[in-house]
Amino acid sequence: MAEKKQWRVVGTRSLRPDGMDKVTGQAKYGSDINLPGMLYGRVLRSPHAHARIVSLDMSEAAKMPGVRAVMTAADLPDIASKLQELGESVADLRDESHNIMATGKVLYHGHAVAAVAATSLHLAEEALKAIKVEYEPLEPVIDVRYAMSDDAPLLDPARKMRGIGDEDGKPSNIAQHFQNKRGDLDKGFAEADYVVEREFYNATIHQGYIEPHNATAQVHPDGRVTVWCSSQGHFGIREEVAEVCKLPVGMVKVVPMEIGGGFGGKTKVYLEPLAVIMSQKTARPVKMWMNRTEVLLATGPNPGSLIKCKMGCKKDGTLTAAAAELYFEAGAFPGSAVGAGAGTIFGPFKLENMQVDGYDIVLNKPKSHAYRAPGAPNAAFASECVVDELAELCGLSPLDFRLKNAVKEGDRRADGPVLPRIGLIETLEAAKNSPHNNTKLAPSSGIKRRGRGVASGFWFNGAGPASVILNVNADGSLTQISGSADIGGNRASLANIVAEVLGIEPTDIRAQIGDTDTVGYTSVTGGSSATHKSGLAAHECATKIKEEIIKRAARIWETDAENVVYDDQSGAITNKADAEKKLTFKEVARQANRTGGPITSEVSVNSGGAGPAFAVHIVDVEVDIETGKVDVLRYTAAQDVGTAIHPDYVEGQLEGGISQGVGWALNEEYFYNKDGLLMNASLLDYRMPTMLDLPKLETIMVEVPNPAHPYGIRGVGEVCVVPPLAAVGNAIYNATGIRLYNTPMNPPSLLSEIMKSGLAELPEASD
Amino acid sequence: MAKQIVQITVNGEPTDVLVEPRDSLLETLRENLEMTGTKEGCNNGNCGACSVMFDGRLVNSCLVLAVEADGKEVTTVEGLATSEGLHPVQQAFLDKAAFQCGVCTPGFLIATKALLEKHPNPSEHDVRYYLSGNLCRCTGYHKILEAVNAAAESMREGA
Ligand code: FES
Ligand code: FES
Numbered sequence: 001m002a003e004k005k006q007w008r009v010v011g012t013r014s015l016r017p018d019g020m021d022k023v024t025g026q027a028k029y030g031s032d033i034n035l036p037g038m039l040y041g042r043v044l045r046s047p048h049a050h051a052r053i054v055s056l057d058m059s060e061a062a063k064m065p066g067v068r069a070v071m072t073a074a075d076l077p078d079i080a081s082k083l084q085e086l087g088e089s090v091a092d093l094r095d096e097s098h099n100i101m102a103t104g105k106v107l108y109h110g111h112a113v114a115a116v117a118a119t120s121l122h123l124a125e126e127a128l129k130a131i132k133v134e135y136e137p138l139e140p141v142i143d144v145r146y147a148m149s150d151d152a153p154l155l156d157p158a159r160k161m162r163g164i165g166d167e168d169g170k171p172s173n174i175a176q177h178f179q180n181k182r183g184d185l186d187k188g189f190a191e192a193d194y195v196v197e198r199e200f201y202n203a204t205i206h207q208g209y210i211e212p213h214n215a216t217a218q219v220h221p222d223g224r225v226t227v228w229c230s231s232q233g234h235f236g237i238r239e240e241v242a243e244v245c246k247l248p249v250g251m252v253k254v255v256p257m258e259i260g261g262g263f264g265g266k267t268k269v270y271l272e273p274l275a276v277i278m279s280q281k282t283a284r285p286v287k288m289w290m291n292r293t294e295v296l297l298a299t300g301p302n303p304g305s306l307i308k309c310k311m312g313c314k315k316d317g318t319l320t321a322a323a324a325e326l327y328f329e330a331g332a333f334p335g336s337a338v339g340a341g342a343g344t345i346f347g348p349f350k351l352e353n354m355q356v357d358g359y360d361i362v363l364n365k366p367k368s369h370a371y372r373a374p375g376a377p378n379a380a381f382a383s384e385c386v387v388d389e390l391a392e393l394c395g396l397s398p399l400d401f402r403l404k405n406a407v408k409e410g411d412r413r414a415d416g417p418v419l420p421r422i423g424l425i426e427t428l429e430a431a432k433n434s435p436h437n438n439t440k441l442a443p444s445s446g447i448k449r450r451g452r453g454v455a456s457g458f459w460f461n462g463a464g465p466a467s468v469i470l471n472v473n474a475d476g477s478l479t480q481i482s483g484s485a486d487i488g489g490n491r492a493s494l495a496n497i498v499a500e501v502l503g504i505e506p507t508d509i510r511a512q513i514g515d516t517d518t519v520g521y522t523s524v525t526g527g528s529s530a531t532h533k534s535g536l537a538a539h540e541c542a543t544k545i546k547e548e549i550i551k552r553a554a555r556i557w558e559t560d561a562e563n564v565v566y567d568d569q570s571g572a573i574t575n576k577a578d579a580e581k582k583l584t585f586k587e588v589a590r591q592a593n594r595t596g597g598p599i600t601s602e603v604s605v606n607s608g609g610a611g612p613a614f615a616v617h618i619v620d621v622e623v624d625i626e627t628g629k630v631d632v633l634r635y636t637a638a639q640d641v642g643t644a645i646h647p648d649y650v651e652g653q654l655e656g657g658i659s660q661g662v663g664w665a666l667n668e669e670y671f672y673n674k675d676g677l678l679m680n681a682s683l684l685d686y687r688m689p690t691m692l693d694l695p696k697l698e699t700i701m702v703e704v705p706n707p708a709h710p711y712g713i714r715g716v717g718e719v720c721v722v723p724p725l726a727a728v729g730n731a732i733y734n735a736t737g738i739r740l741y742n743t744p745m746n747p748p749s750l751l752s753e754i755m756k757s758g759l760a761e762l763p764e765a766s767d
Numbered sequence: 768m769a770k771q772i773v774q775i776t777v778n779g780e781p782t783d784v785l786v787e788p789r790d791s792l793l794e795t796l797r798e799n800l801e802m803t804g805t806k807e808g809c810n811n812g813n814c815g816a817c818s819v820m821f822d823g824r825l826v827n828s829c830l831v832l833a834v835e836a837d838g839k840e841v842t843t844v845e846g847l848a849t850s851e852g853l854h855p856v857q858q859a860f861l862d863k864a865a866f867q868c869g870v871c872t873p874g875f876l877i878a879t880k881a882l883l884e885k886h887p888n889p890s891e892h893d894v895r896y897y898l899s900g901n902l903c904r905c906t907g908y909h910k911i912l913e914a915v916n917a918a919a920e921s922m923r924e925g926a
């Protein structure tokens with residue numbers, strides 16, 4: 001299937017099955033659980049960015065009123081080094097354990113040192129103050145360039161770089177160097193008429209989900225453990241809890257609570273093992289949740305990065321070569337998103353000669369983790385700004401330059417693989433034909449300078465194992481149990497698919513997420529994979545129900561199944577052998593127990609074939625050249641979304657991606673002082689876009705179905721955050737003639753460039 | 768710390784609750800009364816997830832002490848729907864798909880109701896200004912704006 005089809009339910013805006021509970025406050029999120037006898041757990045965190053723990057004394061804390069358990073890293077089992085897939089990243093479990101609670105050294109401001117469980121939250125907090133820790137402060141390493149230098153203190157003296165033959169055997173903060181290479185770089189640059197080479201820096205930023213991390217654990221007398229938490233993948237949480245606490249995986253049950261946003265950040269454990277250990281010590285349920293400061297200090301922000309990017313093209317705009325070096329700040333332990341950054345940096349461009357070097361670097365910041373298209377926005381900020389400069393040199397519009405170099409089916413991706421059917425060209429054309437692109441920018445006036453910017457972006461999209469169960473009820477309704485955590489409406493999308501197959505309405509479907517004991521293994525809602533993989537499982541599962549319904553109808557009519565026709569458009573079931581006979585899904589459902597028993601089906605898949613995604617964004621900004629403040633006036637996002645199974649939630653992804661991207665471009669930043677302490681760990685000082693900061697958002701869903709899926713699903717959730725940084729940067733240039741190479745492009749940094757450029761002068765100081 | 772009994776009228780129901788002077792209204796609602804519809808996003812007044820009506824005024828319940836609520840009327844998200852059905856604001860958020868994860872939604876619903884009761888016909892800027900104390904990280908606010916406009920219309924028609 002390659003062309004877009006019309007479906008009956010797929011593509012409609014059905015009401016989401018979990019919607020009613022979410023507008024009435026009845027939906028249960030992670031920390032909404034209250035259990036009898038529950039204790040409250042709190043964590044003591046490092047006030048230093050880098051220090052040796054000289055001594056740690058829990059004795060006073062243990063005696064504080066209401067305290068029922070205390071713990072330190074000594075209570076976590078010592079586990080061997082082992083790589084674990086976390087959905088969008090890979091981490092060493094030993095590092096995970098040391099990240100959950102520091103051993104020997106604290107490696108970042110906010111690193112967990114100890115925990116207590118008490119009968120109330122306040123008593124637990126008071127007890128933290130009674131913990132005695134003696135630290136020997138060490139020099140912090142916050143700057144990525146310094147981290148790589150020979151003078152920098154080492155986070156782990158035993159760490160040596162894994163390289164590509166360039167290892168020198170010396171201990172280093174550079175954990176890894178890798179290279180992707182194709183063609184002949186020198187030849188490519190020799191053929192170029194224009195070459196632009198720039199250096200970019202992205203500050204560390206946070207996913208910013210509104211719901212803090214949380215975990216509640218109950219250990220049962222036979223050793224089984226139940227964990228309630230909100231995560232992007234409860235099966236992954238179960239594996240990690242089992243590994244970190246050294247429990248057989250079958251002894252751990254994880255109950256998925258509603259999740260208040262994740263964006264990649266909720267695919268790993270922080271509190272869960274602590275709650276388990278303290279529940280083991282007390283035989284009582286222990287509930288924990290982070291406050292906002294802890295979320296910002298000590299979860300997994302998006303890595304800061306230094307990127308050198310060089311690209312060359314001919315006078316007609318044809319790209320001839322591209323090279324990049326990416327230095328990503330992994331944080332306290334190795335494992336940044338540099339691999340994905342390197343794989344996406346030249347994604348939208350057809351290139352024969354390219355080389356990308358990636359470096360994974362440890363320093364005294366929290367261990368970075370996945371954030372929506374991990375690594376790709378950092379990377380695209382570099383390549384898409386350089387491309388903007390090349391387009392200008394060639395006298396081509398940014399969209400025409402990209403059209404000239406756009407990858408299509410059969411081209412080799414910059415990092416190797418051959419591309420299947422993709423929709424970049426269609427998306428660029430949709431952007432070109434958009435109302436936005438065809439409306440002239442209102443002219444600048446006085447100190448308000450207006451400009452328009454364009455950027456594109458690429459994301460791989462993921463796949464993986466997924467499971468769905470369908471149970472037919474006697475009234476013809478259907479219970480749908482899926483294993484994918486639902487953050488942005490995938491229950492609704494799956495219900496649309498099931499309804500489509502069976503000729504019923506989405507309102508006939510009760511959709512829920514099954515816990516790890518209920519439904520088959522399902523990998524994380526991440527990598528834009530959930531609707532694709534669970535959609536495959538749902539489609540197959542509904543198809544099996546349909547086959548069973550046909551068998552049952554045949555039994556009712558005492559005819560052969562071949563005579564039964566099930567029309568999925570009308571839901572009518574007819575009998576070829578007897579035109580008088582008619583049944584509906586509901587009528588067959590009602591007779592299930594008389595025709596062979598309950599009608600149920602369960603399907604698990606291991607999906608492949610996620611279609612790659614491309615996005616093209618256009619933004620108009622207005623720069624106040626006296627303050628450096630940038631306002632976003634208009635924003636259009638065009639994206640190849642495959643088939644929009646549920647347009648509301650596809651548009652929602654695009655709109656949310658714009659919002660996060662604009663915040664990243666203009667405001668968001670981890671601000672460290674010289675001691676390596678995070679100075680803005682609150683939502684007042686870590687400022688995310690409010691409703692006032694954004695205009696109405698225009699989205700264009702370009703539907704180029706993914707041939708590897710029965711309904712053409714392509715992941716949509718991540719690529720939408722890839723273009724905004726460069727689009728905004730290019731718009732600022734268009735408005736002011738000033739190029740910024742660092743994010744955030746906030747008023748102080750823009751104003752200082754405006755001053756240097758002479759575009760505006762500092763007003764006379766008055767007294 | 769010595770506990771004391773306060774009486775808070777929560778969604779019309781006078782409720783006695785034993786609190787410490789340092790307990791916030793948010794904690795009291797969520798942990799003591801198990802009314803977990805009101806959410807915690809920051810616990811220091813910066814996200815609006817904990818918005819409730821407090822004697823007719825929109826407040827962040829994380830910034831109000833439970834003892835201050837003694838004798839006061841509090842309306843939470845759980846108090847919006849009646850046996851007749853959803854409040855128009857709830858219906859509009861549901862119909863317009865104005866949430867993804869939904870954790871900001873209770874706060875937005877309360878704040879929107881407060882807005883529309885004061886300004887039945889707000890401009891786009893009014894809406895953005897009034898709701899700028901409520902953070903949503905998922906939606907980019909576009910569908911929230913549409914929902915607020917739809918709710919305004921249906922409340923005006925219903926009035
Ligand atoms: S929790 Fe009260 S404003 Fe954020
Ligand atoms: S819907 Fe997730 S924060 Fe608003």
